[in-house]
Amino acid sequence: MFIDARSLPDLSRFETDVAIIGGGPAGISLARTFDGASTRVCLIESGGLQPEARTQALYDGESVGIAYPVIAHRLRFLGGSSNHWGGFCRPLDAIDFEQRDWVPHSGWPFGRETLLPYYERACDLVEIAPPRFDDKAYWERVTGEPLPDSVTGRMQVRFVHFSPPTHFGERYGSELGASKNIDVLLNANVVNIAAVGGGRHVEHLQLQTLSGLRHRVSARVYVLATGGLENARMMLLSNDSMPAGLGNQHDLVGRFFMEHPHLSGFAELVVADILRLPGIYRTRVFADGRYATAAFNPSESFLRDRHLLNCTFMAGQAGDYHSNVAPNWERAGSHKAMLEAARRFLIDDRRAAILPPTLLGHWLGLGCACEQVPNPDSRVTLSPQRDALGLQKLRLDWRLTEQDRLSALEHMRSLVMEIGALDIGRVFNGGEYDDAWPEIVGGGSHHMGTTRMHDDPRQGVVDPNCKVHGVDNLFVAGSSVFPTGGASNPTLTLVALALRLGDHLKSLLG
Amino acid sequence: MNGHVCSITGGTVSRRDFLLSLLSLLAAPAAGTGAAGAVPTHDLPPWLAAISGRPEAVLRFGAAYLQLYPEERDREAIIAAIESRMADLPGGGATAGCTVDQLLILQRVVRGEYLRGEFVRIAGWSLSRTEARIYAAVALWSAPDQ
Numbered sequence: 095m096f097i098d099a100r101s102l103p104d105l106s107r108f109e110t111d112v113a114i115i116g117g118g119p120a121g122i123s124l125a126r127t128f129d130g131a132s133t134r135v136c137l138i139e140s141g142g143l144q145p146e147a148r149t150q151a152l153y154d155g156e157s158v159g160i161a162y163p164v165i166a167h168r169l170r171f172l173g174g175s176s177n178h179w180g181g182f183c184r185p186l187d188a189i190d191f192e193q194r195d196w197v198p199h200s201g202w203p204f205g206r207e208t209l210l211p212y213y214e215r216a217c218d219l220v221e222i223a224p225p226r227f228d229d230k231a232y233w234e235r236v237t238g239e240p241l242p243d244s245v246t247g248r249m250q251v252r253f254v255h256f257s258p259p260t261h262f263g264e265r266y267g268s269e270l271g272a273s274k275n276i277d278v279l280l281n282a283n284v285v286n287i288a289a290v291g292g293g294r295h296v297e298h299l300q301l302q303t304l305s306g307l308r309h310r311v312s313a314r315v316y317v318l319a320t321g322g323l324e325n326a327r328m329m330l331l332s333n334d335s336m337p338a339g340l341g342n343q344h345d346l347v348g349r350f351f352m353e354h355p356h357l358s359g360f361a362e363l364v365v366a367d368i369l370r371l372p373g374i375y376r377t378r379v380f381a382d383g384r385y386a387t388a389a390f391n392p393s394e395s396f397l398r399d400r401h402l403l404n405c406t407f408m409a410g411q412a413g414d415y416h417s418n419v420a421p422n423w424e425r426a427g428s429h430k431a432m433l434e435a436a437r438r439f440l441i442d443d444r445r446a447a448i449l450p451p452t453l454l455g456h457w458l459g460l461g462c463a464c465e466q467v468p469n470p471d472s473r474v475t476l477s478p479q480r481d482a483l484g485l486q487k488l489r490l491d492w493r494l495t496e497q498d499r500l501s502a503l504e505h506m507r508s509l510v511m512e513i514g515a516l517d518i519g520r521v522f523n524g525g526e527y528d529d530a531w532p533e534i535v536g537g538g539s540h541h542m543g544t545t546r547m548h549d550d551p552r553q554g555v556v557d558p559n560c561k562v563h564g565v566d567n568l569f570v571a572g573s574s575v576f577p578t579g580g581a582s583n584p585t586l587t588l589v590a591l592a593l594r595l596g597d598h599l600k601s602l603l604g
Numbered sequence: 605m606n607g608h609v610c611s612i613t614g615g616t617v618s619r620r621d622f623l624l625s626l627l628s629l630l631a632a633p634a635a636g637t638g639a640a641g642a643v644p645t646h647d648l649p650p651w652l653a654a655i656s657g658r659p660e661a662v663l664r665f666g667a668a669y670l671q672l673y674p675e676e677r678d679r680e681a682i683i684a685a686i687e688s689r690m691a692d693l694p695g696g697g698a699t700a701g702c703t704v705d706q707l708l709i710l711q712r713v714v715r716g717e718y719l720r721g722e723f724v725r726i727a728g729w730s731l732s733r734t735e736a737r738i739y740a741a742v743a744l745w746s747a748p749d750q
């Protein structure tokens with residue numbers, strides 16, 4: 095059932111079994127696991143069914159590190175940021191879960207195999223089932239194009255699926271609305287997670303609407319699912335019984351913020367014979383009801399040998415060049431010149447003979463999303479500025495390290511090696527990354543690490559079951575629990591974790 | 605400047621012949637490049653002028669390479685450097701007699717350099733060392749005698 099918190103009498107009280115704060119992919123996936131069960135669930139969502147400017151403004155904050163638009167990256171209404179996500183889906187790689195001695199603070203408390211059954215269910219939710227993430231033979235069969243093996247041993251082909259993209263609010267909202275045991279409280283902002291016993295037990299949630307009403311929700315267990323930045327902010331704000339913030343006894347909440355540093359268009363690739371780069375590397379391929387594309391990823395053995403971080407490269411076709419059309423921008427002149435100069439290496443006479451005589455070739459943009467090392471100085475704290483509810487805004491200090499940059503550089507080098515050695519094309523990269531991160535480095539709206547998972551309360555905010563260390567009935571869902579972020583987009587993994595949390599809570603609550 | 609015996613073949617190919625064939629390989633009119641890409645011939649040695657349709661592009665990257673590596677601004681030495689890379693390949697010396705074979709060997713040399721990460725950045729492009737030297741050789745041999 096949907097309930098608009100603004101239509102309730104002031105100081106309304108709710109009692110439930112599971113209170114989930116936040117109706118994005120994490121919160122909705124978790125709530126759905128209880129549909130039809132005897133457990134009562136209250137899903138508390140700050141926004142309504144549509145975006146609304148005043149509510150969205152509650153996401154405003156400061157960015158004091160690498161420039162980061164904290165408000166534009168998130169959406170605050172039912173469905174959360176899935177209302178504008180790109181739908182890129184890929185599970186983390188097995189190595190991403192490992193404790194790697196060259197990656198400080200790395201290691202999940204469990205391996206990828208623990209998440210595999212949940213990944214399978216998550217694929218259903220994001221509507222990409224049945225997934226074929228690593229099945230090269232399958233994609234060769236459906237596309238009819240052989241996919242070259244790595245000749246350098248540094249790289250491997252991996253596949254990324256595309257969700258339609260599933261907008262969780264629209265897609266699952268009516269199901270939740272019809273559920274007998276799930277209440278969805280809309281336009282209800284949780285402003286405090288009120289704890290007792292020195293912060294060891296959550297007693298209730300304080301809610302506030304923008305119209306000034308105050309309500310309260312009490313539950314047996316509470317799950318914070320407000321997104322990778324906001325989860326930390328909520329815990330820091332909830333400081334009535336622990337001045338440093340709930341669960342922050344070891345000063346870890348908000349630290350270790352990770353993104354996937356994105357370098358969109360960090361390089362350009364020119365190819366004379368487009369068939370040398372199979373179509374699935376250049377475009378989205380439709381098969382068995384869903385789209386996919388191929389990505390260049392570093393091989394696990396290369397990551398281990400060279401002690402590097404993970405990375406994903408993708409290419410997108412941008413344009414064609416003909417000899418009888420003058421280049422319309424400076425770089426195009428350089429692209430054309432390279433296609434002319436290197437022609438003998440990039441196309442053979444038989445292929446050239448059947449292509450339009452004026453066609454010189456094509457150019458593609460190359461982008462990469464990299465892993466960054468978990469870094470305690472990259473963090474979310476509270477700003478002295480306040481939002482419309484009187485709460486301190488978020489302050490984000492996103493930082494990258496030299497290790498992150500050098501790792502990305504080495505992968506760029508691998509890509510040039512691979513592309514050149516396979517005679518695919520030639521790569522232009524102005525070298526802006528040689529000495530420092532370039533200005534174009536940005537995030538992918540992937541907010542990870544701020545309530546990281548670890549067995550040891552001194553090293554993590556939540557335990558392997560996503561329960562906050564030191565608080566007996568508070569759990570966290572979302573990418574904030576990722577101890578490391580790999581180089582895969584986070585939503586599939588956070589949905590898998592939410593489903594796993596659902597199983598855990600069911601067994602806990604009986 | 606002409607007439608050196610080239611070491612890359614089992615038989616004998618003069619360095620001039622080698623370079624000529626190399627250049628003709630690179631300069632064979634790529635799709636539509638033809639006259640539009642041709643280098644003005646007035647300042648070329650006569651034997652180079654005989655080759656038509658050389659793309660200006662080659663000269664552009666060649667000149668950029670030589671600017672970065674001025675110590676390689678030596679016609680004979682740069683050809684020798686290319687040759688020695690070709691000779692390194694198994695069978696490279698024995699099959700280099702005809703242009704098609706030379707092209708195949710060069711392609712293998714270049715591929716191998718990419719594979720080993722032996723590339724240089726020329727005008728923003730990551731190019732195999734030998735590939736860049738080929739462009740530089742064309743630029744050097746196209747330039748008026750100093």
Ligand SMILES: Cc1cc2nc3c(=O)[nH]c(=O)nc-3n(C[C@H](O)[C@H](O)[C@H](O)COP(=O)(O)OP(=O)(O)OC[C@H]3O[C@@H](n4cnc5c(N)ncnc54)[C@H](O)[C@@H]3O)c2cc1C
Pocket residue numbers: 115116117118119120121138139140141166167168169170171172173174175176178179180181182183282283284285319320321322324328538539540541571572573583584585586588
């Ligand atoms: C432009 C863009 C493109 C993206 N593309 C991809 C992609 O291709 N692939 C991928 O994997 N990921 C992508 N992402 C990231 C993806 O959207 C997030 O990983 C995902 O939405 C996170 O889900 P979540 O439920 O943890 O948090 P959110 O989606 O942020 O949802 C949190 C919810 O909590 C609510 N909330 C917040 N504060 C409160 C409060 N105090 N009280 C009550 N409710 C509250 C919010 O209104 C929101 O509905 C993209 C993100 C953006 C912005």
